[in-house]
Amino acid sequence: MSDAHDHDLRHHGDVDAEPGMEDFAVNVRGTRPPEWLRAILVDSLGRVGSYPSAEHDRAVREVVAARHGRHPDEVLLLAGAAEGFAMLPRLVRRRAAVIHPSFTEPEFALREAGVPTTRVILSRPYVLAAATVPEDADVVVVGNPTNPTSVLHPRRDVLAMRRPGRLVVVDEAFADTTPGEPESLAGESYPDVLVLRSLTKSFALAGLRCGYALGHPDVLARLTRGRAHWPLGTLQLDAVAACSSPEAVRRVERDAAVIADERAYLIDRLATVGVRPAARPSSSFVLVDVPDAERVRRGLRARGVAVRRCDTFPGLGDQLRLAVRDRGAVDRLVTAWHALL
Template sequence: MTEDDLLRYHGDLAGAGVGGDVDGVVDFAVNVRAPGPPEWLAAELRSEIAGLGAYPPEAVVDSARQVVAEHHGVDPGCVLLLSGAAEGFSLIAGLGTRNPVVVHPGFTEPEVALRAAGAPVRRMILDAPFTLGGGTPPDEADLVVIGNPTNPTGVLHPAEVIRGWCRPGRITVVDEAFMDLTDETRSLAGEVPRHPGLVVLRSLTKTFSLAGLRCGYLLASPDLVRRLASRRPHWPLGTLQAVAIRAALRDGAEFVAEERRTVERQRTDMEQKLRAAGFTVRTRSRAPYLLVTPPGDDPERTRSALAARGILVRRCDTFPGLDDTYWRLAVRGAREVATLVKAVAGHTVNNAEERGRQ
């Protein structure tokens, strides 16, 4: 793979070669919580299908924007609805930044978008355990991108540190795609009116299981929102996307709270089981995934063997600052974790026996 190929790699590619049939596949590679959205949200979407012959109604889009604004305590002018948070990175890359810095290890899509726009990307690579510590972007950086919590490390950075990066002449982009599964106390979403260069991106893809519909939004100053929106075509969002965003934030508080509790419980249980099986958990994750090193001396060979059995894990050598000794594992239930642990143990034993016969 070229460097660009590695940066463009996503967890859904971990199943390439498995056959494409999800039946029987145990997927730790993709962070989407469920195969589809909760029934109450699916019902809302079904109720709109009969009207899809019309262009997206402006009233629906406006009401979705209003719901997002109320959810975060900002003016609707601070909200830009997106066809997935990844669209936001593409729009931001089009602003013409000259000195962008991307904090790594982190989601690679921002760097991909900036490179595609011809920007000379610099990397701020954090050392293990991948906290900010005393690290700070260079003064000349006019765009800084960081995930919080970060993908794939799961580290939740202090809001006050990132807030301190905001300054005149700089756009500070915070990818909060997984923030809804934390307690939200470190979110900067409600602070965009006070920081003209602050941009916060949010996604509904993972928690609400809407990866196939592409739903997200960004929050920024009204001036910055207007600049970003001016580069879009007519009807950048479909009706179902706007309806999903509106319903998720209007009606989803109880669902998100329950998902948060479930993730916390499963993550704690999963950490304990993995450690007992010889895995090293590399960070204190606050996200619905764990960064780990598996037992054995050849993690990549183990990963390939698991994939052949329909057990998918996310390789991490595609993230700048990490290598193939790391895996990212989506938080899953006890049965899936037991399947993973058993398969890894079996592969490790088989490898040891093979070496003994050589």
């Protein structure tokens, strides 16, 4: 466990990529929303002259609730999952614990608010059952599947962290990248489990900021205390509804199978340059061990390929994170890597 402030918690993959580069740094599928979604957003533009209404919010929450078999009162719409992380300090009474290596935004938000926060750092292969969480932690944050390790934790291990008076927050931003979402808790109601979901990754909506939280109404009420009025705009509301529809869910499920195939190809090709996964990957990105990782990252960048550095993640160092891409992009990555060798 650690309470140190020795990492750039606000470094994210978007700063590792520039326009025109082969982008393996950002975990977004595609560079633009699919055509069917763009048509919905274009139609929504005709309604942005009016303020978003409570009725609109309720209608969208009903769509999300139906997608997960929950009650609409268990749904909180968010301007991206990152907004949910920014709200977490409102839930902590004593101490927060963040399971690492993981997405660093939750810890950043907690520390910025002055919340006592403990890092629980897992050693490889990043098994959650091995985590030692402080007993006084009344909020525990864990990713599943975890960014950047791509490890999918068994749901039983996530639920095993529950304690009286403790809230377990599960970051499921990449849950829909795993076929069938086998370890997701989004469809189950627990009074002490809060699930955060993102729609920006699978639908290429990073610039629109769309997500939601699933939890007990009392927890959601604490989360939104003091929140600004009209927190989501009309385009965001319509996008959340569209991306939560049965047809959209089926599209994402099909893409999850494509991701699994592309990930296997990426791993096979990386082996030709002597690079292997640091843990068993389950999501749309792969964490790989790379001796002298910073030199390799800079060398690939000089050849027009962007990859995500990992020394900004607590618990990591000589690793790189690679987004899963199509075979042509992977071949170009490996060609650039061979040139470094």
